[in-house]
Amino acid sequence: MDVGLVERERARVLAVLPGAELEHVGAASVVELVLVVDDPADEASYVPALEVAGFRVSVRESWHEHRVLTRPGVEVHVHPRGCAVVWRRLLLRDWLRDNPGDRGPGGELEVLERAWAAVPEEPAEVEFVTQAPPHNAPIVLAEYDPAWPGWYAAEEAKIRAALGERVVRVEHCGSTSVPGLAAKPLIDIVLVVPDSRDEDAYVPALVEAGYYLWAREPGWFEHRLLKGAVPNVNMHVFSPWCVEVDRMLAFRDRLRSHDADREEYERVKRELAVRTWERVQDYADAKTRVVRRITLRALG
Known part of the structure; x- marks a missing residue:
């Protein structure tokens, strides 16, 4: 050139x-x-x-x-x-x-x-706000449940009612958002707010709606994780223009539209689920390679 x-x-x-x-x-x-x-x-x-x-x-x-x-x-x-x-x-x-x-x-x-x-990753500094991270957690996968989208829809409505115009974007992500994919019965949600660091602007309203702040990761896109108990919810909060949000949703959409990728991911999940994990996060980390491979296909 x-x-x-x-x-x-x-x-x-x-x-x-x-x-x-x-x-x-x-x-x-x-x-x-x-x-x-x-x-x-x-x-x-x-x-x-x-x-x-x-x-x-x-x-x-x-x-x-x-x-x-x-x-x-x-x-x-x-x-x-x-x-x-x-x-x-x-x-x-x-x-x-x-x-x-x-x-x-x-x-x-x-x-x-x-x-x-090869991209160097800084050690994640996680501040657990509400409780210590769980140990010796079993991984139990359930067959896809057609009720899961309804669970998400109810949570989205609750979030929008609590935050109003402070919601920049809210999406169902994770395995329960992919029809036909076996998953832990856990609703993963991506919530984009104007500034995830400004917790006073959204956390109290979400606590009032029944969630609780579980963890902060300032070094990883200023990520905040809130949880809900009924149903089991992980709410991932980011600021606008975050590349991780785009990667997460590209991965979800690829699984929704490509059977072979969905089957590959489920096969890896099932292989890993039968092992003993000290932490749920270790199970998630073990899926990194297949998640990255499918994400890169989605972005190609």
């Missing part, structure tokens, strides 16, 4: 969108740039400027709100902030820059798995 050409095209975009978050990705003869914006559907915020620079919209997709604008020899891929597709592309790019032996054709998924596994 002609480095000078890449820099000229970057400069072309930045001249009409000063300060834009812009990355060079790909290795093809076409210059591929990734532009990150708050909302790709708000085309008025960036398309007219890029049209002045000679670009035209060629693709609009609901998939991660993807837009593509082109001019001869150049593609600008537009995604929202916190998009896991952007994370995936940068993960691959940075790995291949440092590992030229992986630049050959084929095997991209395996390369991405190696790249993700």
